[in-house]
Amino acid sequence: MHDSEREGGFVIVTFTDFGREGPYLGQMEAVLAHRAPLSRVIHLQSDAPAFRPRAAAYLLQALLAPFPPGCVFLCVVDPGVGTARRPLMLRAGAHWFVGPDNGLLLPAACSQGAMEARVLRWEPPFLSQSFHGRDLFAPVAAMLANGESVPGDPVQPDALQGWDWPAALWEVIYVDAYGNAMTGIPANSLSDAVVLNLADEHIPYRRVFGEVGPGVPFWYRNSIGLVEIAVNQGSAAERLGLEVGSPVGCAG
């Protein structure tokens, strides 16, 4: 990714469950500005499913398409604060992925083609108990964006968490501000005739919101290529009692 003709500096993309509030995102961006002063930082998402690396992983995978080649994805979602797991850097396709070995990076990296995985051996000058995003993963992302090599031990991809996860996650993985519920199901894997089953209700396919009456739930192919459950002029999450992790079934 370090073609010197690349204009505009390298792009570092954050994907976390830290929220926009508080100083957390700003602290991480300070490290990036310090160690990779020529980089461009994009906060892709800061409300990834909190403490749910598996749901977050399927969401991340669906968000890669519009990014230019040569991005460093700096991803942090952990099941709890200070959870023990290996820190990873993965090279896949034209991108780097940096984050915890809890499955978060796997669907995204696997979707990019051949993968080279390393467990980080780089040790930061200071490592807090509760903020590896700032102290460990951000410096590594910055170094990779700079084209520096970062010490790490090669590891077989099939030894990583998430390697054996299925191509589709039949669960709700994100609920947006309007109560639309994204699932981990690739939209092009289902035909229009498929009827889904959520909360004991049959949910048919509709192409757009306008094709159903107010208050009626349906599924459609959303803008990031996932099956999404919606209610015209209403909240699907409220109407059907959905939250991250709610199971999605197939009624036929």
Next chain:
Amino acid sequence: MHDSEREGGFVIVTFTDFGREGPYLGQMEAVLAHRAPLSRVIHLQSDAPAFRPRAAAYLLQALLAPFPPGCVFLCVVDPGVGTARRPLMLRAGAHWFVGPDNGLLLPAACSQGAMEARVLRWEPPFLSQSFHGRDLFAPVAAMLANGESVPGDPVQPDALQGWDWPAALWEVIYVDAYGNAMTGIPANSLSDAVVLNLADEHIPYRRVFGEVGPGVPFWYRNSIGLVEIAVNQGSAAERLGLEVGSPVGCAG
């Protein structure tokens, strides 16, 4: 706008009702970083009045003053998801405006002097049903920032939605986190003696918050040049039951 001496790259300014949550702003910024790697992106506002292009239009107009010449304003507020309307690019004064033909761009563009309007004829490689901001408007904004020409059909400004909208909108157009209610009335169009009428109450002018007792509503000239309704140490929205679209009258 493409003077090659311009330092620091071109500025693309987003103005949307997408919210900061979710991946939507990040997806759009990915497109901008991809297609206009030298641009600078400013998220002016992400909580523009949702589904209310007319209110949003008067707000946008009031926000232009501090921007440098040569910005590309990338604006998306639609009355509903996937609403049919023509996509526009307007050149007005030293700026470009890109967005839907629903009035959103008109007050702002008209305020900048002579306007050149085009209906976009550029077709994106992929156009989702529900995310024209990412698939259509963002690539166009990026191309304009790059100085590339974008295919479009000239259209007379008076054929555009919003062309005949009045200079002042006597409605609440935005309620901020403190419950202050902005109106679409230019502040310098009213004398200090004007008493407004909202929710059957008489609202006098005061220069600053400190000039009234706690809990008393008043209007003042806000920092973006609009008439704003406030309550000292309280929420005007709550006290007077205001929301976007609430009418503002003149009591004398």
Next chain:
Amino acid sequence: MHDSEREGGFVIVTFTDFGREGPYLGQMEAVLAHRAPLSRVIHLQSDAPAFRPRAAAYLLQALLAPFPPGCVFLCVVDPGVGTARRPLMLRAGAHWFVGPDNGLLLPAACSQGAMEARVLRWEPPFLSQSFHGRDLFAPVAAMLANGESVPGDPVQPDALQGWDWPAALWEVIYVDAYGNAMTGIPANSLSDAVVLNLADEHIPYRRVFGEVGPGVPFWYRNSIGLVEIAVNQGSAAERLGLEVGSPVGCAG
């Protein structure tokens, strides 16, 4: 700070209580892009304790470590809208600090070593009553980032608000989205044996969340070096009735 070898432009860091919502941060960023087109802007925190410059001051001080040398910190937290106070620029260590003379800048600036303080004498072309952040402080921050000199009257640091504030503030200064309560007490000033007293409860030290049972309050050293009150799998703020300003005592 104006070494011409500095790559990537200068960094301007905002620290405000404006919130992410509304056009306020975007208006300020427009000024920065206009006057300092080569600068990089980081929004460190936008939900600093609202109207509480003292609490915000101790928070700011704790957030400086990861920033590169040569930042301009643009800080706005005032006890009320349009409060009268002197506008300051301070040079301390390798940084500049710009903001109101209400104590907000002092702990941070003092922590950086020798300080040179000036009361701003620069007058903006337009100064609104309610948005000095955009009209006064942002242009000054931009000029300093550019290496331009800004007119100001030297003032002795000990004549500034906050000069005599203690090294530790035994109060809650920030409550995060999970209900963890940061205090203004430097974490390395307390030994592990110290038991704190909040809301008439004894709060012992624990190294990490996992060391106490669910629902049990404890204090720990947080990632920005402050004493923080937390509850495992719960909200300390709710459990103990804490908010910004709640006193913290020492039980032994």
